[in-house]
Amino acid sequence: MRITGKRISESTIHRLSLYFRSLGILEKEGYVTVSSKDLAQREKLTPAQVRKDLSFFGQFGTRGLGYPVVELRQQIAEILGINRKWNVALIGIGNVGSALVSFKEFIRQGFIIKLIFDNDQRKIGSFNKGIEVHDVTNLRQMLNKHNIELVIIAVPASVAQRIVDEVVDAGVKALLSFAPTNLRVPSNVTMRTVNMAIEMEHLSFHLTNENLYYTA
Amino acid sequence: MRITGKRISESTIHRLSLYFRSLGILEKEGYVTVSSKDLAQREKLTPAQVRKDLSFFGQFGTRGLGYPVVELRQQIAEILGINRKWNVALIGIGNVGSALVSFKEFIRQGFIIKLIFDNDQRKIGSFNKGIEVHDVTNLRQMLNKHNIELVIIAVPASVAQRIVDEVVDAGVKALLSFAPTNLRVPSNVTMRTVNMAIEMEHLSFHLTNENLYYTA
DNA sequence: GCATGTGAATTCATTCACAGCT
DNA sequence: AGCTGTGAATGAATTCACATGC
Numbered sequence: 001m002r003i004t005g006k007r008i009s010e011s012t013i014h015r016l017s018l019y020f021r022s023l024g025i026l027e028k029e030g031y032v033t034v035s036s037k038d039l040a041q042r043e044k045l046t047p048a049q050v051r052k053d054l055s056f057f058g059q060f061g062t063r064g065l066g067y068p069v070v071e072l073r074q075q076i077a078e079i080l081g082i083n084r085k086w087n088v089a090l091i092g093i094g095n096v097g098s099a100l101v102s103f104k105e106f107i108r109q110g111f112i113i114k115l116i117f118d119n120d121q122r123k124i125g126s127f128n129k130g131i132e133v134h135d136v137t138n139l140r141q142m143l144n145k146h147n148i149e150l151v152i153i154a155v156p157a158s159v160a161q162r163i164v165d166e167v168v169d170a171g172v173k174a175l176l177s178f179a180p181t182n183l184r185v186p187s188n189v190t191m192r193t194v195n196m197a198i199e200m201e202h203l204s205f206h207l208t209n210e211n212l213y214y215t216a
Numbered sequence: 217m218r219i220t221g222k223r224i225s226e227s228t229i230h231r232l233s234l235y236f237r238s239l240g241i242l243e244k245e246g247y248v249t250v251s252s253k254d255l256a257q258r259e260k261l262t263p264a265q266v267r268k269d270l271s272f273f274g275q276f277g278t279r280g281l282g283y284p285v286v287e288l289r290q291q292i293a294e295i296l297g298i299n300r301k302w303n304v305a306l307i308g309i310g311n312v313g314s315a316l317v318s319f320k321e322f323i324r325q326g327f328i329i330k331l332i333f334d335n336d337q338r339k340i341g342s343f344n345k346g347i348e349v350h351d352v353t354n355l356r357q358m359l360n361k362h363n364i365e366l367v368i369i370a371v372p373a374s375v376a377q378r379i380v381d382e383v384v385d386a387g388v389k390a391l392l393s394f395a396p397t398n399l400r401v402p403s404n405v406t407m408r409t410v411n412m413a414i415e416m417e418h419l420s421f422h423l424t425n426e427n428l429y430y431t432a
Numbered sequence: 433g434c435a436t437g438t439g440a441a442t443t444c445a446t447t448c449a450c451a452g453c454t
Numbered sequence: 455a456g457c458t459g460t461g462a463a464t465g466a467a468t469t470c471a472c473a474t475g476c
Contacts, residue, residue, distance in 0.1 A: 009445070013421050017414040021398070035457060042398065047457090048447050055459055063453040063458045080417045081424030095315035102311040105396050105413045111420075150419055174419040176412075180321050182237070182258065190422040192415045196392075197321040198233040199408045201296045203366055203390035204327075205229050206406040208297030225467070251435060263435090264469050271437055279436045280476040 012053045016076050018043045019050070023073035035066040082109050089115040089148040091163055092155035093123055093133055096178045100152060101129045114146050119159075136163070143170040150174045157181035164191075228269045232292050234259045235266070239289035251282035298325050305331040305364040307379055308371035309339055309349055312394045316368060317345045330362050335375075352379070359386040366390045373397035380407075 022042045026034055036047040036054075043050075054060055054067075057079050061067040077083040088111050090097055100106070101113060116128055117136040124135045134142060143151070151167045153160055153175055160179035167175060168189055175191040177183055185191045238258045242250055252263040252270075259266075270276055270283075273295050277283040293299040304327050306313055316322070317329060332344055333352040340351045350358060359367070367383045369376055369391055376395035383391060384405055391407040393399055401407045 007444090008425075010418070011445075013418055014414065016421075017411075017417045018398075020417075021396075037457085046447065048449095049445095051457090051459065052446075059459070061458050064456045065454065066457065079421070079424075081420035082417055086420060086423075095318040099311035099315040100412070103412060106416065109413055109416065111416050149423060150416070174423050176415055176419060180237075182234075190419055192418055194410060194412065194415060195233075196316070196319060196410065197325055197327075198230065199392055199410060200322065200325065200327050200366070201233045201236075201298055202226070202229055202408055203392060203406055204297035204302055205232075205295070207302075207365060207390050208295075209224075223466090227467075253435080262469065264471095265467095267435090267437060268468075275437070277436050278476065279474070280434045282435065 008056055012056060015043070015045065015049070015053050016080055019053070020073060020076045020080065023069055023076065026069045027073060031069050033066040034069050085110045085112055086150050087146060087148050088113045088150045088152060089117065089143060089146070090152045090154060091117045091136065091139070091167070092153065093118045093128055094154065097154040098128065100154065101131065111150065115142060115148060139163075139166050140170045143167065143172060148172060150176070153177040153179055155179060224272055228272060231259070231261065231265070231269050232296055235269070236289060236292045236296065239285055239292065242285045243289060247285050249282040250285050252277075255283075301326045301328055302366050303362060303364050304329045304366045304368060305333065305359060305362070306368045306370060307333045307352065307355070307383070308369065309334045309344055310370065313370040314344065316370065317347065327366070331358060331364060355379075355382050356386045359383065359388060364388060366392070369393040369395055371395060
């Protein structure tokens with residue numbers, strides 16, 4: 001990766017994911033090159049935005065021609081760190097957890113759920129899509145033993161912080177949480193939260209305040 | 217609501233949701249007032265940010281004292297439009313859909329799933345948490361008949377755009393999509409997308425590029 | 433004294449516009 | 455001619471700092 005001195009914003013990372021998906025489609029459609037203009041159109045962005053985002057990481061295009069579809073896709077995969085497999089553990093195999101285990105996109109992208117944990121004795125020992133459910137009390141040693149690098153938290157809000165602390169303690173540096181509560185992690189750990197209630201509130205806000213510009 | 221002439225950003229709306237949650241906890245903990253400093257600390261924001269966000273909608277605090285917890289929470293509920301019930305339809309009762317039906321937070325917040333749709337004959341007519349699964353071919357008339365204001369899309373990517381078009385056609389102005397694909401809606405319709413693969417890619421990016429500041 | 437509310441200042445993100453290469 | 459790559463300009467979001475009121 002190119003050394004740049006620039007700070008990469010979260011929105012740039014997000015857009016790289018979008019480009020990655022569009023490039024996959026373009027590849028299937030047989031395109032060899034794509035211009036920033038085309039790519040921007042597909043994602044409802046500006047061409048300048050696309051070029052700027054990519055420029056943080058290097059020079060991938062050819063002036064007058066555009067970007068090579070297959071190669072750029074591979075480069076973005078490298079930047080995003082999805083040109084490899086990641087060992088993932090899922091904690092909590094309730095409704096959300098079960099849905100995640102079946103989420104094919106995860107596997108396709110190299111996020112391999114190696115371990116499932118729960119605290120429900122009826123679930124422990126059972127199998128879910130071929131993966132055994134383990135007792136959450138063995139969390140720390142199991143995470144280390146299986147070199148888990150990424151943990152998905154799908155437990156009730158009431159126990160989420162305790163689980164997060166254990167996971168962080170085990171040395172895991174990346175967490176995805178579905179618990180609808182505020183969780184704390186040290187600054188050297190990345191946590192992302194998916195909160196569906198908050199998404200719904202965005203929608204109800206927009207429905208309630210149809211005109212976003214309030215007149216003075 | 218106060219008429220302001222200011223544009224409300226998506227991030228402000230997001231933070232209002234966070235404040236709403238923190239105020240709920242503060243209320244349970246018995247707090248009567250809260251300062252912007254306290255609220256900011258709980259959400260890892262700055263006090264100025266909290267005050268600015270609230271100032272877009274009115275003056276809710278008392279100088280020298282802070283904000284009244286119960287009242288401010290109620291005010292934010294009004295702003296977000298969650299001081300009422302919304303009629304919701306869920307389209308697609310696969311893994312994700314099933315998880316959503318069981319998501320208690322939705323009910324608690326007033327998002328009432330009135331209708332479920334699917335195209336699988338084995339599912340149509342069955343009940344899920346007391347809600348009947350309907351044939352998706354009757355989508356439009358059913359949405360209108362039951363005054364559905366908000367639709368959750370939990371169908372495979374391949375059919376998502378077609379379903380979205382029908383939903384928009386039925387006059388629905390707010391959609392939450394879980395389909396991992398780019399969907400288009402007219403500009404007078406709000407759509408939010410939850411893409412778990414993209415969340416995972418953020419994490420793998422951070423794991424891969426531990427030091428976000430690249431040296432020149 | 434304490435904490436809000438808000439213009440002004442600053443920081444961060446996006447877009448412009450054009451030099452440079454194919 | 456066409457399109458990238460990138461400093462400069464613009465625009466948006468956040469933070470500062472202080473006047474205002476309890």
